[in-house]
Amino acid sequence: MIRFDAVTKEFPDGTVAVDDLSLTAPTGKITVLVGPSGCGKTTSLRMVNRMIEPTRGSIALDGQDTGRMDQAELRRGIGYVIQHAGLFPHRTVLDNIGTVPRLLGWDKKKVRDRSRELLERVGLDARLGDRYPTQLSGGQQQRVGVARALAADPPVMLMDEPFSAVDPIVRDQLQDEFLRLQDELGKTIIFVTHDIDEAIKLGDQVAVLRVGGTLAQVAEPAYLLAHPADDFVADFVGRDRGYRSLQFQEAPRLPLRSEPTVTLGETPATDAAWLLVVDDRRHPLGWVEPGRIGGRGVQDADLHRGGTVARSGGSLRGALDAALSSPARRGVIVDDSGELVGTVLAHEVLDAIEDTDRPERDEGDPVHGGAVAVAGDEA
Amino acid sequence: MNILFEWFGDPANWSGADGIGQRLWEHLWYTAVTMLVASAVALPLGLWVGHTGRGRWLVTLANSARAVPTLGLLLAASLWLGPKLPGDFAYTVPSIAVLAILAVPPLLAGAYGGIDSVDGAARDAAYGVGMRGRQVLWQVEVPNALPLMLSGVRSAVLQVVATATIAAIPGLGGLGRFIIDGIALADYGQAGGGALLVAVLAVLLEGILALLQRRLVSPGLTGRAVGGSRNDDDSAGPEESADPTVDLRTSV
Amino acid sequence: MDWLAAHWRDVLDLAGNHLYLAGVPLVVGLVLAVPLGWAAKRWDRSYLAIITGAGLLYTIPSLALFVVMPLIIGTQILDPINVVVAMSVYTVALLARTVADGLKAVPDHVEQSATAMGYKGVRRLFGVELPLAVPVIAAGLRVAAVSNVSIVTVASVVGVPQLGNLFIDGFNRVIWAELVTGIVATVVLALALDALIVVGSRLLTPWRTAGGGAA
Structure with missing residues (x-):
């Protein structure tokens, strides 16, 4: 100390x-x-x-x-x-x-x-x-x-x-x-x-x-x-600062939805607007628009890579950014090994944000109130 | 050109008390003694000024001594001290004293400039990791100051070699004797031969000292360090380390 | 003082000679050093060659060069031209490096913007680079001037009259007043040339003294 x-x-x-x-x-x-x-x-x-x-x-x-x-x-x-x-x-x-x-x-x-x-x-x-x-x-x-x-x-x-x-x-x-x-x-x-x-x-x-x-x-x-x-x-x-403070808020229980996926080379069997592409280990690669591919296999060049990926149990900032940056408007959430867990929508993250507590303000000491507590600090 | 060959070709010119061998030896001897005396004074002083930052006026003073003509100083010293000294000392002591005084400015400027140019961050780090004053001086400042310090030494040696030649005018031995005596006797073979010998001696000494400097200075300072480019994680490399230069020369 | 009162015309004559022997090489040397320094800056390989060559020339002791010079250029040994040429050699040797370093010190962005505005080659050199290198070149020129004035005194030995004659004559005939006058006159001449260069460089670089900039 x-x-x-x-x-x-x-x-x-x-x-x-x-x-x-x-x-x-x-x-x-x-x-x-x-x-x-x-x-x-x-x-x-x-x-x-x-x-x-x-x-x-x-x-x-x-x-x-x-x-x-x-x-x-x-x-x-x-x-x-x-x-x-x-x-x-x-x-x-x-x-x-x-x-x-x-x-x-x-x-x-x-x-x-x-x-x-x-x-x-x-x-x-x-x-x-x-x-x-x-x-x-x-x-x-x-x-x-x-x-x-x-x-x-x-x-x-x-x-x-x-x-x-x-x-x-x-x-x-x-x-x-x-x-x-x-x-x-x-x-x-x-x-x-x-x-x-x-x-x-x-x-x-x-x-x-x-x-x-x-x-x-x-x-x-x-x-x-x-x-x-x-x-x-x-x-x-x-x-x-409001947005940045979300990085200190963990996102414990976001309502994740399961996401249909496709791998490279595979032909999309859906006419959904957006489809998530993963590799053989189920690591997300990007999104594709099946409507534009037209019945052939998904190629690397078809991928939209704009979205960020958030870690499950990570910060609310990460989750919100994943949702906001995703071309499909669905934020991709992965586990610690990078494997797909599911997706989340921006309003769902916002709901979670409303449930969080802000750090409690120490009215007595505005300057030192939020400092890290020091064990055995008696003065 | 023929007169030169004649002079060099005559074996009588090579041996004896006023032969080439003896004169060369004298020249080297004066140079060595002068450098020892001058270095013993100027290098510690330069290191001290650089390390403590005190007494910078000494360097300025020494540098302004450039304007004093060497020949005038030599003759004045000989005229003043010569009669007071016995035998050969009448020639050697005043001349070597002047030679030593003239060698001080480049040595001082080199030592001071060398220490002064050490990267401030490296010096800061040296104190920061817990080196004491002397450790900072010897482990960090002096090794980093070596290129400039040794440049100062080289300048001083060249200057002493050149000035020792001129010191033949008031009567010092060494290679300058051939030039002065040759001109006095209108023996231009001897004068030219002596001049050539001095020039070759100067160039050789410069070469030897340059090699010595290469050996003594850390490769990390000269840009000669071994192997490889830096390419890994970013492009914000340091600027190329330029050969540091400070003009250390006084007139000869 | 008595001695000076009796001989001041001789001293002035010698000083005039001295100025000629030290000053002309300064001009010649500068004129030759500019293209050399420019080449040294332009091509890396020539930089090393020019710097090494200049260093080597500068290594040769003055007395030796005065004596050897007639053997190289085929003049008489007592000819003042030997001294002028030898001094020019020293000046070039010293200034070539200074000019190269001065040009190298011109900030890259200045050169680039000059080029972008259409300056090129010789015009860029004289219009942009040289003016900006003036302070560095002037510093080198000052060193050359002071050392030239001192070295020229040695020419007395090869029979070329200038202020150095006062040393030799004063020494030989044990006239202290003459010897001291010689030394003082040489120092004064050196300082005068030095001051002249300082003033010249200020006039050439008005931007350095304008508006509180560090001179």
């Missing part, structure tokens, strides 16, 4: 980057700091490993005041990932990953084995280990940056806009893998971003900071979307 206690950072030129910040990042969770530029989110992050020293207040790591620890040792115990990865250009990928274990004095073989293991863990080919950073793409460099931060298995990770310098598709990929990795590792993470979508996707709790370095609100994402503390947060969270 990382705890900011009334932390203020004033730079020598008089600008106040962080103003009286009190915040707790619970153990094993991802806390995202988000806000416009100049809100002090990076400064706050960098005060945790004392890359920047607070002017007032204190930061405690599992109850220990970081201000009293040896700077270098403190940092060796905290994984640190930055925007442009900051890999050492003169060292190979493996040597980059092994940096902290070597600083800690591990023996060579152990460092090497651990570095290889991490290379694989972050989804990189073992052959990349002997390359140099300039030979890697931006996304690959960022993965190596994450691997380097994880090398000595620190319980705490600080991540400063780690995915913002890569293109959107890669970013999405990296985010998904990051969440998968966090599921396995359960680190205590503080993550800085200026992108509210990234914050909501990744954060167990999200802290919105405003320019001038004050905390506007800290809450779980669903709570944040449902009950922004003020106009600034509401504005920052954005327009589609």
